[in-house]
Amino acid sequence: MILGALLDAGADESYVREGLASLGLAGLELEVATELRHGIGARRVGFAAPEQDRARSWADVRAIIDGGRLPERARSRAQAIFRALAEAEARVHRVEPDEVHFHEVGAVDAIGDICGTALALEQLGIDAVACSPIPAPRGLVDAAHGRLPLPAPATLELLRGASVYGVDIEVELVTPTGAAVISALSGGYGPLPRMRLEQVGYGAGGRDIEQLPNIVRAVVGESLAEEAPAAPAERVALIETNLDDLVPELVPDAAESCFAAGALDVWVTPVQMKKGRPGIVVSALARPAEERAVAKALLRETSTLGVRISAARRWELEREWRTVEVDGAPVRIKVGWLDGERMNVAPEHDDCAAAARRTGRPLKSVWAAALAAAEREAQA
Numbered sequence: 001m002i003l004g005a006l007l008d009a010g011a012d013e014s015y016v017r018e019g020l021a022s023l024g025l026a027g028l029e030l031e032v033a034t035e036l037r038h039g040i041g042a043r044r045v046g047f048a049a050p051e052q053d054r055a056r057s058w059a060d061v062r063a064i065i066d067g068g069r070l071p072e073r074a075r076s077r078a079q080a081i082f083r084a085l086a087e088a089e090a091r092v093h094r095v096e097p098d099e100v101h102f103h104e105v106g107a108v109d110a111i112g113d114i115c116g117t118a119l120a121l122e123q124l125g126i127d128a129v130a131c132s133p134i135p136a137p138r139g140l141v142d143a144a145h146g147r148l149p150l151p152a153p154a155t156l157e158l159l160r161g162a163s164v165y166g167v168d169i170e171v172e173l174v175t176p177t178g179a180a181v182i183s184a185l186s187g188g189y190g191p192l193p194r195m196r197l198e199q200v201g202y203g204a205g206g207r208d209i210e211q212l213p214n215i216v217r218a219v220v221g222e223s224l225a226e227e228a229p230a231a232p233a234e235r236v237a238l239i240e241t242n243l244d245d246l247v248p249e250l251v252p253d254a255a256e257s258c259f260a261a262g263a264l265d266v267w268v269t270p271v272q273m274k275k276g277r278p279g280i281v282v283s284a285l286a287r288p289a290e291e292r293a294v295a296k297a298l299l300r301e302t303s304t305l306g307v308r309i310s311a312a313r314r315w316e317l318e319r320e321w322r323t324v325e326v327d328g329a330p331v332r333i334k335v336g337w338l339d340g341e342r343m344n345v346a347p348e349h350d351d352c353a354a355a356a357r358r359t360g361r362p363l364k365s366v367w368a369a370a371l372a373a374a375e376r377e378a379q380a
Helices: 002-008 013-021 058-067 072-093 108-124 153-158 176-185 248-260 288-301 349-359 363-379
Strands: 029-037 040-048 129-131 134-136 140-143 146-149 164-166 186-189 195-204 215-223 233-243 265-272 278-286 308-315 318-326 329-338 341-347
Touching (some): 002 040, 002 108, 002 195, 002 215, 013 029, 013 108, 029 195, 040 108, 058 108, 072 108, 072 153, 072 176, 108 176, 176 186, 248 265, 248 278, 248 288, 318 363, 329 349, 341 363
Parallel strands (some): 040 195
Antiparallel strands (some): 029 040, 140 146, 233 278, 233 308, 265 278, 318 329, 329 341
């Protein structure tokens, strides 16, 4: 439905077909028709594809997307959507994301849906996505794992942090695939953002529901608000605890344990606590799949009796690693990209320190030489 709405709003169908063909999935063919839903004309999208003979792992899907000739931002968006799916399924089934095997969403047509949506967004030049509040129906739905309540468990996991409202309809209105697109790409939920309206498109669902028109509407325009980052926002958990009785020598070890449990970042802030006691706040950022492990690391390695957790969103640059040499010593360089433009370049400190020990040069000299080498490589 989302892909249909984007095609109806003006995305070039041939551009999407060409991108999907580059994935190398035998038999994948985009089918587009026009249908009415409560008198509204909408694009109905489907895929002619062979039946899936096995469940695909997240690694399988990553390899398919990386093997295609997709524009970088479309590839990144498609990967972000499947990563959100993997993390949601992992939480539902109590496994690690790399252990998740997709059934319905790993099928060829689901890969076509997600990659097609990323390609359509790219062809339309969409930099930021916003979404209205999400309807949450009731009832049951049949899935590969059995009969599930609505909204499906994976759908609810994906919609953590979203604005939702209940509707008294026993029909699945938001699938895990649709929720993953919304979760990975939407920068917010609420009223229509202030914009100069340019295009409107409608995507039709398979059912013609009596209670409401079963459509998704895409509204495309030029933002009249402050420009937002183009990269998808990532949902993260902020895990914190206050301490006033932990031996200072143990603080670095607690932080290291959080990193080992999967924390994205860990920091310590000095504070004044009750009765005037000096103390610290240990804070850690983690993706939802690692939230429990990081919380357990803090509970195990510090003197706290509890941790607090709050939801947050994080905007990230696309990242890649390169390697340069300084006097024969390898130094990794971290490069950050936004919409194909290089934003940040930074030598890895530990590599610089190792190179300084090996060459006898001051660390700051190695760092500067590595940065210069990276700049020369970028200009070559």
